[in-house]
Amino acid sequence: MTRVTIAKGDGIGPEIMDATLAILKAANAPIEFDEIKIGKEEYESGFTSGIRPEAWTTIAKNKIFLKAPITTPQGGGYKSLNVTLRKTLGLYSNVRPCKGFHPFVKTLHPDMDLVIIRENEEDLYAGIEHQQTPEVTQCLKLISRPGCEKIIRYAFEYARANNRKKVTCFSKDNIMKITDGMFHKIFDEIAPEYPDIQNDHYIVDIGAARIADTPERFDVVVMPNLYGDIISDITGQISGSVGLAGSSNIGMNYAMFEAIHGSAPDIAGQNIANPSGLIQAAVLMLQHLGMGDVAENIQNALYVTIESGIHTADIYSSELSKQKAGTKEFSEAVIANLGKKPSHFPEAKLAGGKALVIPEPQRKPDPKRELMGVDVFVYWPGKDPNVIGDKLRDLAADDLPLSMITNRGIKVYPNGFDETFCTDHWRCRFKSETPITFDKVLDILQRCHQAKVDVIKTEHLYYFDGVAGFSMGQGQ
Ligand code: NAD
Numbered sequence: 001m002t003r004v005t006i007a008k009g010d011g012i013g014p015e016i017m018d019a020t021l022a023i024l025k026a027a028n029a030p031i032e033f034d035e036i037k038i039g040k041e042e043y044e045s046g047f048t049s050g051i052r053p054e055a056w057t058t059i060a061k062n063k064i065f066l067k068a069p070i071t072t073p074q075g076g077g078y079k080s081l082n083v084t085l086r087k088t089l090g091l092y093s094n095v096r097p098c099k100g101f102h103p104f105v106k107t108l109h110p111d112m113d114l115v116i117i118r119e120n121e122e123d124l125y126a127g128i129e130h131q132q133t134p135e136v137t138q139c140l141k142l143i144s145r146p147g148c149e150k151i152i153r154y155a156f157e158y159a160r161a162n163n164r165k166k167v168t169c170f171s172k173d174n175i176m177k178i179t180d181g182m183f184h185k186i187f188d189e190i191a192p193e194y195p196d197i198q199n200d201h202y203i204v205d206i207g208a209a210r211i212a213d214t215p216e217r218f219d220v221v222v223m224p225n226l227y228g229d230i231i232s233d234i235t236g237q238i239s240g241s242v243g244l245a246g247s248s249n250i251g252m253n254y255a256m257f258e259a260i261h262g263s264a265p266d267i268a269g270q271n272i273a274n275p276s277g278l279i280q281a282a283v284l285m286l287q288h289l290g291m292g293d294v295a296e297n298i299q300n301a302l303y304v305t306i307e308s309g310i311h312t313a314d315i316y317s318s319e320l321s322k323q324k325a326g327t328k329e330f331s332e333a334v335i336a337n338l339g340k341k342p343s344h345f346p347e348a349k350l351a352g353g354k355a356l357v358i359p360e361p362q363r364k365p366d367p368k369r370e371l372m373g374v375d376v377f378v379y380w381p382g383k384d385p386n387v388i389g390d391k392l393r394d395l396a397a398d399d400l401p402l403s404m405i406t407n408r409g410i411k412v413y414p415n416g417f418d419e420t421f422c423t424d425h426w427r428c429r430f431k432s433e434t435p436i437t438f439d440k441v442l443d444i445l446q447r448c449h450q451a452k453v454d455v456i457k458t459e460h461l462y463y464f465d466g467v468a469g470f471s472m473g474q475g476q
Helices: 013-026 040-044 053-062 081-088 145-161 179-193 204-213 225-238 276-288 292-307 327-336 385-395 438-450
Strands: 002-007 031-036 064-067 093-099 113-119 129-131 137-139 166-171 198-203 220-223 246-250 255-259 369-379 402-407 410-413 425-431 454-464
Touching: 002 013, 002 053, 013 276, 013 292, 013 327, 031 053, 053 064, 064 276, 093 145, 093 225, 093 276, 113 145, 113 225, 145 166, 145 179, 145 220, 166 179, 166 204, 166 225, 179 198, 198 204, 204 220, 204 225, 220 225, 246 276, 255 276, 276 292, 276 327, 292 327, 369 438, 385 402, 385 410, 385 425, 385 438, 425 454, 438 454
Parallel strands: 002 031, 002 064, 064 255, 113 220, 166 198, 166 220
Antiparallel strands: 093 113, 093 246, 129 137, 246 255, 369 425, 369 454, 402 410, 402 425
């Protein structure tokens, strides 16, 4: 028997979890459950992360977690428990299969059958934000080499293990050449290791438009965290109902499975919620545990139930459905259909599957790192870039001259345009032609300080193996 942690969560959580557990029991899944409490009640009883320490111990012991949705209280500085769980447990991969149930559930995209693989730990979700000046705020976008390697390799391994033909990468590397550029570059490095899988790349904006328009052209799509967050909700929605899809969050040591939807407080306690999202999450969990035969049985029983026209209210239509079922009645129908094969949908074939094993990324040998200068960020409420530009040019040392000033990334000095709108936040680049030592950075900061220049932050300019690790100014 495998022990799995479960949490019934908030809103419709207890109803859909009870329905799912009844199906797992009826299908003889060789699993025992340890229940923990998370969510609203825990937040409100003083655990600001929505979970108490004993519950962490259970999660750590069992390593596998089947989780119903929770309600995050509005305001009050409460942090999202979902984000905390993903990051604390190192769940770097969020996998969301999106497939419609056409013709039994209405969708504009009857042939869509794609899987979004979203990086789950970094990008703008590092949550490192600062207000730097009265007018300007900042959120750091962190993309790491090991983070990219893990998720991209996971996408290809997933494709291979699930008989998928193609992996597509989405990034915005035409604009973010260093961060998204790294994601795309590592995709291009890893793709040739999988000659049996096709690969391609889209800039995320046109890629998202194509997914919304013709999702059937995609198979497995891998992308950084924020794009994945947005696009996986779109694909969930256009496949039929947010109540249908399950997702997995996979790490090196832990895994968490949940429906993609939230706690739906508007329909809680009425026995009308669709449990299919959590049922499909449980199927993903069984596959992950190498219990493909049980997963297959439940998935096929779900298909048979939907084919037979037994539908919960969210997918009920008078033309396509035969019976409007409550949450409990729907799960009873799935139980009655265990052992049957679908007649319209292709039969799920999940038996014999193995858990994916992704190697830990290895640290590369240290590149040659040379310090070439420093970007000094300055708070200055003036308007004319030439005033601050001339002042900083005059105070710079000869061997570390001021090379440019940008305002929100646009070059405004030297030779800016009068029309460019400027805020109170100025990025002043001091750059040498030859490598410098850190003393030079301290020296320029000292000169700024003595001249009453209000420095708010610095960013070093490095070359890595002779390649600039910093972007140019727009218009430079
Ligand atoms: P939601 O997904 O809970 O609900 C959106 C709409 O879809 C509602 O009309 C709801 O009735 C319907 N719906 C959702 N699941 C359904 C199901 N299984 N069957 C039938 N209808 C269903 O999104 P929301 O209203 O924006 O968020 C409600 C709460 O859930 C918030 O507190 C939010 O923070 C939380 N949330 C939690 C998670 C999670 O725990 N993973 C995810 C998203 C949102």
